[in-house]
């Protein structure tokens with residue numbers, strides 16, 4: 001059931017690093033049950049936006065606000081945001097040698113959803129089913145987190161975490177890059193199942209319309225130099241793929 | 256007493272030193288060679304070292320003459336031997352040998368109080384979830400807990416297989432010939448200044464003999480050592496695994512070993528006869544005032560295998576390089592070690608392996624973490640003698656530095672005198688990256704938890720070699736070390 005308060009609300013967000021501004025007044029609202037997409041050139045600020053929502057300590061927010069379900073996120077530590085329901089599928093997931101996947105998943109589910117959710121037959125079944133769905137071999141449970149994983153394996157592992165952690169807001173930073181077609185289809189299915197008809201929302205950062213064909217985003221936003229310059233329906237993604245970003249940059253300059 | 260892990264924990268720390276003054280006087284009274292004043296005798300043992308003190312120690316224990324003579328010779332060697340010129344010389348210079356109690360303590364020191372155990376250590380016990388009674392015991396406050404029943408069954412089990420498992424003092428009493436044959440055969444007292452000191456004043460430690468073909472299935476823990484008088488400053492351990500036998504010995508404890516004694520200098524000698532397998536695992540967590548200067552060495556005969564699994568946490572300065580002499584053809588050595596150095600601490604650890612025979616193989620894996628200005632050093636020596644054909648050597652040392660003021664150095668030496676040897680050496684120094692920490696934090700883990708996950712992951716190749724309960728405790732301990740580290 002969707003409530004009136006948006007899952008994610010970003011108002012006039014200005015942020016940067018070492019006095020260099022990167023985001024310059026982002027406005028974004030994702031109502032419950034919706035999936036939005038952000039597209040934009042390399043370096044336009046997509047990952048930075050995701051990092052700031054998740055609470056990366058390197059960035060400084062100079063103005064504006066970010067709310068999850070009406071709750072101010074900016075005062076929270078990253079792990080508090082995770083426990084409040086923010087999930088980020090990283091563009092470049094980090095390896096942690098020596099930390100076993102099975103152990104890590106159990107600990108993360110325990111940290112975010114509670115100890116009880118991380119034990120017993122139910123958890124094991126959910127884990128097993130999700131791994132089957134994502135076509136991840138059982139042997140991965142004994143491997144170390146992202147250590148020696150192929151590009152696609154890392155992305156699948158991010159989605160496995162998404163499925164187990166069941167966040168309010170899922171941010172997928174170029175999860176489709178590096179995934180094969182089956183992978184993209186599975187991810188799209190997973191996102192639809194997680195968001196449609198629920199209180200949750202999703203933000204998909206991508207360069208390609210392919211994944212958007214499968215998830216049918218409610219809105220597509222175009223980010224240029226740290227500002228959302230245009231928003232539209234799914235057809236905008238196709239238009240961007242055809243025309244590139246130049247026409248929008250021109251419009252931005254003259255604006 | 257049955258500890259957390261359901262096993263007996265019999266930490267005999269300081270038992271000799273905690274011997275009641277009355278008992279001590281009685282013991283000393285029996286000794287003919289001129290104790291005119293028992294009171295002073297006790298005090299004389301308290302501080303400083305002389306030939307007389309060494310002779311007194313030996314006499315008090317009723318030792319055979321040959322042992323007394325070795326002790327005395329070792330003492331003179333200790334006196335004349337200069338300090339090592341490696342490790343941390345300025346820290347070594349701070350050791351005041353005259354302020355060290357070499358054997359007995361005067362009675363007031365035995366009246367230790369739980370309140371005297373530093374707050375932070377008591378805190379750590381609590382956080383590790385160790386029950387209060389056991390805490391007192393581990394910290395040496397309470398004399399002894401014993402569960403006779405469990406104790407006995409373990410001992411009977413071993414006895415039935417013909418395994419000798421005693422404290423070193425009893426070993427010398429009951430099996431003088433065996434001890435005489437092997438004592439100092441692997442680590443001669445002339446080896447270094449601290450092996451000389453240990454030989455002069457040793458007390459306690461384990462004596463183990465495993466007969467031919469006997470496989471001791473369960474890891475044997477120092478805790479089970481019956482009748483042991485002390486796990487003290489100058490432990491002496493001797494393990495002989497006869498042909499085709501095997502044993503896994505575990506010593507130490509992840510709980511902080513609080514000690515008022517500042518110098519701990521043990522010697523461990525292992526003899527693996529043809530086809531035998533000895534694994535010696537240690538996890539030590541000394542309090543930050545302790546110098547831990549230990550000589551550990553094993554000799555592997557034909558097709559024998561010796562493994563040192565060595566974890567060092569805490570202490571002020573640790574200098575420890577478990578060594579294996581591959582004497583027999585086809586023998587194998589492995590040294591896996593981890594070291595954690597925090598504020599004001601220096602862990603100078605590593606391994607030494609000497610390939611004296613053909614077709615011998617060795618593996619060294621050394622992992623060190625330094626934090627809060629701590630310093631970790633890997634010091635390794637691997638050699639292949641000219642006659643040893645087709646040897647294989649593999650050395651990997653990894654260091655993880657947690658903050659800017661901390662330090663890690665490696666001093667690897669390879670002396671390969673036979674060209675048929677195949678040598679591999681890898682070394683890495685890494686820092687915990689902010690991105691790694693952020694990734695883990697984004698999965699609901701606090702910064703401390705994230706650090707602990709990274710640190711425990713780094714130690715995992717070591718931890719997985721430990722018996723389960725030690726592994727769990729070590730993980731918890733490292734998590735505690737990461738607490739309060741975020742500024």
Ligand SMILES: Nc1ncnc2c1ncn2[C@@H]1O[C@H](COP(=O)(O)OP(=O)(O)OP(=O)(O)O)[C@@H](O)[C@H]1O
Nearest residue numbers: 017022040041042043044045046047048049058091
């Ligand atoms: N840690 C950092 N230090 C310095 N500059 C940074 C840092 N992170 C981001 N930037 C800069 O901020 C700008 C936006 O980067 P961001 O990673 O958000 O781009 P993006 O839209 O995700 O690009 P891509 O499509 O290539 O992933 C870039 O110019 C980048 O160099």
Ligand SMILES: [Mg+2]
Nearest residue numbers: 046047048091
């Ligand atoms: Mg990016």
